[in-house]
Amino acid sequence: MKRLLVLVVALAMLGLVLGGCGGEEKKAxxxxxxxxxxxxxxxxxxxxxxxxxxxxxxxxxxxxxxxxxxxxxxxxxxxxxxxxxxxxxxxxxxxxxxxxxxxxxxxxxxxxxxxxxxxxxxxxxxxxxxxxxxxxxxxxxxxxxxxxGRDDHQGPAAVKFMKDVEGVKSIFIVDDKTTYSQGLADGVAAAAKEAGIEVLEHDHVNQGDKDYSAVLTKVKAANPDLFYISLQNSATGALMVIQAKRMGIKAILMGQDAVYHPKLIEIAKGDAEGMFCTFGAIDKNAPAYKDFLSKYTAKTGNEPGAxxxxxxxxxxxxxxxxxxxxxxxxxxxxxxxxxxxxxxxxxxxxxNDKGDSGSNYTVYQIKGGKFVPYWNSLTGEKY
Missing domain, CATH: 3.40.50.2300 (Response regulator)
Known part of the structure; x- marks a missing residue:
C-alpha cells in the first residue's frame, strides 16, 4: 500500500513538473x-x-x-x-x-x-x-x-520634375557618402545626364560635418539652376540649407526623403521656404491616415515624422x-x-515577390512653414 501511495505521489509530482514546463512554453x-x-x-x-x-x-x-x-x-x-x-x-x-x-x-x-x-x-x-x-x-x-519606395524610382522622379516642371539645365549634387545618400545621388546624376541636364559637379561631405562653407563656395561659383542635397537626415540638411542661404546661393534647393521631415522646417525656418523634397505619396486627407494621426498625436504629443x-x-x-x-x-x-x-x-x-511595395513619389514644396504636395510623379501633374 505504501509503495502504491509513493508511486501515485511520484506520478503526480512528475505531472506537475511536466505540466509546469508545458505551461511555461505555451505562455512564451x-x-x-x-x-x-x-x-x-x-x-x-x-x-x-x-x-x-x-x-x-x-x-x-x-x-x-x-x-x-x-x-x-x-x-x-x-x-x-x-x-x-x-x-x-x-x-x-x-x-x-x-x-x-x-x-x-x-x-x-x-x-x-x-x-x-x-x-x-x-x-x-x-x-x-x-x-x-x-x-x-x-x-x-x-x-x-x-x-x-526605392531610390531607383525616386531619382528618376526627381529628375523628371527638374526637367519637365522647373526647366532645369544644370545641377550641382552633394551627398554625405553613406550607402543611401550617395547611392541616390549617383542615381540622380545618371538620370540627369540621360535627360540632358548638365551635372556641373557631384561633391561629397562627411557625416558629422557642421561647416559646409568649402563645398558651398563651389556651389556658388558653379551657379547651377538647382542644388540637389542628398544627406542622411533633416538636421544636417537644415544646416546646409541655412548656410547656403547665408552664402547667397540663388539656385533652386531640392532634397530627398531623408531630408523631408518636420525637423528641417523647425531648424531652418524661413531659410527652407520654397525648397523642394521628394517623398512617397501619402494622402493625408484619407480616413486611414487621419485615424493614424489622431492616435499618434495622442500618444506622442507630436506630429508624425517622415x-x-x-x-x-x-x-x-x-x-x-x-x-x-x-x-x-x-x-x-x-x-x-x-x-x-x-x-x-x-x-x-x-x-511583390521581392518584398517591395511599390513607389509613388511626390515632390513637396515648403510653403508657409509646411510641406505642401506640389507635383505627382505618376500623373506628371501639379496638385
Missing amino acids: EQVLKIGTMSPLTGPYAADGNDIRQGTEIAVEVMKEQGGIPGFSDIVVVPEDSACDPKQAVAAANKLINDKVNAVVGAYCSSSTIPASETLAEESIIMLTPASTNPKVTERGLPYMFRTC YSAYSFDSAMAYMMAVKAAGTTDPAKVRDALIQLKFTGASKEISY
Missing part, C-alpha cells in the same frame, strides 16, 4: 514579440524614434481590435542601430536573443543591409519602413520586405499576416504577406 508562445531597429540616439534619433513610435501605435491598434488569436499579448522590443553597420548587427543579435518574431527597421540602408543578413540566418522577417537603397530587396533574401506611417503600416502588415496564417512560422507568414492587400496609413499596401 502566446507573446508575439516585434523588434524595432532604428537610431534612437545620435543625429538620426528623430527618424529612429518615429519608427519606434509608429510600431508601438500599430500594436496598440491591433490590441484595440481584439489582438491576434492564440496570443495573450503583443510587445515591442526596441534596439538602437545608431545608423552604424556594426551596431546594427549587434542590435540584430540582441533581438535574436530576445526571441523576436519579426523586426521593423532599420532607418539607414547601411544598417538594414548587414542587419538583414544576420536576421536571415534565423529566418526572422524584417520589414523596413525607410531604407530605400535598391540592394535591400535585390539580394534574394526571402524574409526581407520594404514598405517605403517614416512614422510607413513604420505603422509595416507592423500592421506583419500582424495581419500572422493573423491570416494562424502562426508565426516565417514561411507561412511570408506567403500571407505576399497575398496581403490593405489600405494603410501611408498608402495601399501590397508586396
Whole structure:
C-alpha cells in the first residue's frame, strides 16, 4: 500500500513538473514579440524614434481590435542601430536573443543591409519602413520586405520634375557618402545626364560635418539652376540649407526623403521656404491616415515624422499576416504577406515577390512653414 501511495505521489509530482514546463512554453508562445531597429540616439534619433513610435501605435491598434488569436499579448522590443553597420548587427543579435518574431527597421540602408543578413540566418522577417537603397530587396533574401519606395524610382522622379516642371539645365549634387545618400545621388546624376541636364559637379561631405562653407563656395561659383542635397537626415540638411542661404546661393534647393521631415522646417525656418523634397505619396486627407494621426498625436504629443506611417503600416502588415496564417512560422507568414492587400496609413499596401511595395513619389514644396504636395510623379501633374 505504501509503495502504491509513493508511486501515485511520484506520478503526480512528475505531472506537475511536466505540466509546469508545458505551461511555461505555451505562455512564451502566446507573446508575439516585434523588434524595432532604428537610431534612437545620435543625429538620426528623430527618424529612429518615429519608427519606434509608429510600431508601438500599430500594436496598440491591433490590441484595440481584439489582438491576434492564440496570443495573450503583443510587445515591442526596441534596439538602437545608431545608423552604424556594426551596431546594427549587434542590435540584430540582441533581438535574436530576445526571441523576436519579426523586426521593423532599420532607418539607414547601411544598417538594414548587414542587419538583414544576420536576421536571415534565423529566418526572422524584417520589414523596413525607410531604407530605400535598391540592394535591400535585390539580394534574394526571402524574409526581407520594404514598405517605403526605392531610390531607383525616386531619382528618376526627381529628375523628371527638374526637367519637365522647373526647366532645369544644370545641377550641382552633394551627398554625405553613406550607402543611401550617395547611392541616390549617383542615381540622380545618371538620370540627369540621360535627360540632358548638365551635372556641373557631384561633391561629397562627411557625416558629422557642421561647416559646409568649402563645398558651398563651389556651389556658388558653379551657379547651377538647382542644388540637389542628398544627406542622411533633416538636421544636417537644415544646416546646409541655412548656410547656403547665408552664402547667397540663388539656385533652386531640392532634397530627398531623408531630408523631408518636420525637423528641417523647425531648424531652418524661413531659410527652407520654397525648397523642394521628394517623398512617397501619402494622402493625408484619407480616413486611414487621419485615424493614424489622431492616435499618434495622442500618444506622442507630436506630429508624425517622415517614416512614422510607413513604420505603422509595416507592423500592421506583419500582424495581419500572422493573423491570416494562424502562426508565426516565417514561411507561412511570408506567403500571407505576399497575398496581403490593405489600405494603410501611408498608402495601399501590397508586396511583390521581392518584398517591395511599390513607389509613388511626390515632390513637396515648403510653403508657409509646411510641406505642401506640389507635383505627382505618376500623373506628371501639379496638385
